[in-house]
Amino acid sequence: MAALGALLLAGTACESSGADGSDDFKASDRPSATSSPKAGETASAKPGGGSANTGGEASNGDSAAVVACAEGDLAFSATNEDEEGKSVRHLLLTVTNTGNKRCNVYHYPYLKFDYAREAFAVIKDSEDAPATLAPGEKAYAALLASGGGMDTYDTNTIPLSLQGPNLGSKVSEPINLDLPGRVAFDDGARVTYWTTAPGLALRFIMSS
Template identity: 75%
Template sequence: MTRGNKVLGKAAAVAVLGALLLASTACEASGADGSARSTPADRPSATSSPKAGQTASATPREASGNTGGDGKSGEACAEGGLAFSATNQDEQGKSIRHLLLTVTNTGSTKCHLYQYPYLKFANARSPIAVIKDSEDAPVTLAPGEKAYAALLASGGRMDTYDTDTIPLSLQGPTPGSEMSDPVDIDLPGQVPFDDGARVTHWTTASGLALRFIMSS
């Protein structure tokens, strides 16, 4: 064999050996199913911490909690966690026509008040009408906080009904949806009601509520 043939023979042997090494490496990098193996750093971890700007969440219910119709965290107020009162806003000696209804959150968590006090006497054809211009966003009450609604008992119409209590129900996010059984609220004396009675939406400002009825 000439010197040139010997060089070519060695080159061919090196090429064959390189191909065998490459094939061996490819086999080690592949699993039995032909898919590439992943290193521990590539595998998702069930206990990994959230990245910056993200928050860890559990189940959807645990993560979002209960919400009101406005999407805020919290739940509807229940009558069992509230205290109610009604105060006279007229001068002493005059017939009681203007009342301020006050509700206090006596519970340990915040809650939402929706719409307006649903006031309907047992024998009445319909509940006391709401003053639509007083509509506002749902009221969120933290423990100890108060909300108000103004009540005009009589508008100078016929069919007067005298009473010293009034039944009040809480509503849900949809107008007219009763969320609770009626609670009898003590009034500051005998109050004459007629078909002209009106009530405002709940608000956290007593003066704002009264503004809608004091001129009537």
């Protein structure tokens, strides 16, 4: 009997904990900066198809990892930021999360014409953390079309590719983004990193 009593005491169930220790990922507060007044109309595009899972998971160690934004879950637009009557040199590129979950836009828009030897250079001082977009939120990159270089090329569209977590990796084929009219690009063109503050992006190009 003594042995049976000891066995019963040893088999007493322990109370299990209900906490899982995980918190939902929260996007950072968005800066209140706004873009300069629009001088021309905005061109936009919404590619079809795609899934937000195509970019893979961000390696941030969070249990609720945020995936890279996919082409099919974003709407794209380009806005002229120059005064009316002036040549279009300063553009604001915008992506809007039209999907149903958060996703990341990494690094900067990869812009390269088919005939060009290299992609557009990036303004390194604009480097920022990945822009995490909840449904309906936007990210911005500023584009300086001409910087006094050579090899001028006039076009009303530009090929844009999204990058993955690793710099230089791509999660989309080039998207032919409509521009607000014909724009003259040269080999002095520059683009900024994605950011959630349009005014911050434009600050890097409006003095040029």
